[in-house]
Amino acid sequence: SQTIHQWPATLVQPVGSPLSLECTVEGTSNPNLYWYRQAAGRGLQLLFYSVGIGQISSEVPQNLSASRPQDRQFILSSKKLLLSDSGFYLCAWSPLTGAVSGNTIYFGEGSWLTVV
Amino acid sequence: GENVEQHPSTLSVQEGDSAVIKCTYSDSASNYFPWYKQELGKRPQLIIDIRSNVGEKKDQRIAVTLNKTAKHFSLHITETQPEDSAVYFCAASIRGPLETSGSRLTFGEGTQLTVNP
Numbered sequence A: 001s002q003t004i005h006q007w008p009a010t011l012v013q014p015v016g017s018p019l020s021l022e023c024t025v026e027g028t029s030n031p032n033l034y035w036y037r038q039a040a041g042r043g044l045q046l047l048f049y050s051v052g053i054g055q056i057s058s059e060v061p062q063n064l065s066a067s068r069p070q071d072r073q074f075i076l077s078s079k080k081l082l083l084s085d086s087g088f089y090l091c092a093w094s095p096l097t098g099a100v101s102g103n104t105i106y107f108g109e110g111s112w113l114t115v116v
Numbered sequence B: 001g002e003n004v005e006q007h008p009s010t011l012s013v014q015e016g017d018s019a020v021i022k023c024t025y026s027d028s029a030s031n032y033f034p035w036y037k038q039e040l041g042k043r044p045q046l047i048i049d050i051r052s053n054v055g056e057k058k059d060q061r062i063a064v065t066l067n068k069t070a071k072h073f074s075l076h077i078t079e080t081q082p083e084d085s086a087v088y089f090c091a092a093s094i095r096g097p098l099e100t101s102g103s104r105l106t107f108g109e110g111t112q113l114t115v116n117p
Helices: none
Strands: A003-007 A012-014 A019-026 A031-038 A042-052 A055-058 A064-070 A073-078 A087-094 A111-115 B003-008 B009-014 B021-025 B030-040 B045-051 B056-059 B062-067 B072-077 B086-095 B103-107 B111-116
Touching: A003 A087, A012 A019, A019 A031, A019 A087, A019 A111, A031 B086, A042 A064, A042 A073, A042 B062, A042 B103, A073 A087, A111 B030, B009 B021, B021 B086, B021 B111, B030 B062, B030 B111, B045 B056, B072 B086
Parallel strands: A012 A111, B009 B111
Antiparallel strands: A003 A019, A019 A073, A031 A042, A031 A087, A042 A055, A064 A073, A087 A111, B003 B021, B021 B072, B030 B045, B030 B086, B056 B062, B062 B072, B086 B103, B086 B111
C-alpha cells in the first residue's frame, strides 16, 4: 500500500531564516505531488504541484519554492521566511494515471510552521 | 481557474439529526468531487467522492449528490454522532488532457460541523 511521510512535524523558525520541508511517498511510482498550506485551520491553498522529476508548477507568487529531485521526493523551501509564512503545510500525492477524471489526493500528516 | 464555494461555514446540530453541506463550482469541465474530513490538528482524510457520470453515492451514513447542470454538489450526513464533529472540505478537480497532465483539486473554505450530544 502507498504511504506518505512528511517532516519535520513542527518547526519554529525566526523571520529571515531558511526553510526546508521534505516529503516522500512509498509504494507507488510517478505520483503527482503537491504542497498545500492551511492557515488558521481552514482553507487549503495549493502552493505547488509536480507531475514528474524536475517539473514544478507554482500556483501563487510567494517567497517559497519547491523541488522534486527524485520521483517520490518533494521538497518545500524558502531562503528567508516571513511572518506570513506561518501555517500548516501539507504534502500530498495522487496517482498519475488510472482514471479519466481527476484523482483522489492523499495528504501527509502535515508540518506546523511558526515563524517568530 | 476553478472556484469552489462552500456553505455554511459553521453548522451545529443535535446528535441524531442530519447535516447538509453544500458546494458550488465554477468550471463546467470539473469532473471529480471529493469530500474530506479534518479533525483538529490532523490531516484531511477522504470520506467520500463522486465522479461526474454519477448523480448520487452513498456510504453508510454519508451520501453525496451532484447536479452538473447547476454545478453544485452536497454532502449529507444522517444520524449524526459527536465523532462526526470536524471541519469538512469539498473540492473539485479537472483532469488534464494528457496522462502526464495530472489533476489538481480546488478546495472550498470548509465547514466546521459540531454535533452536540
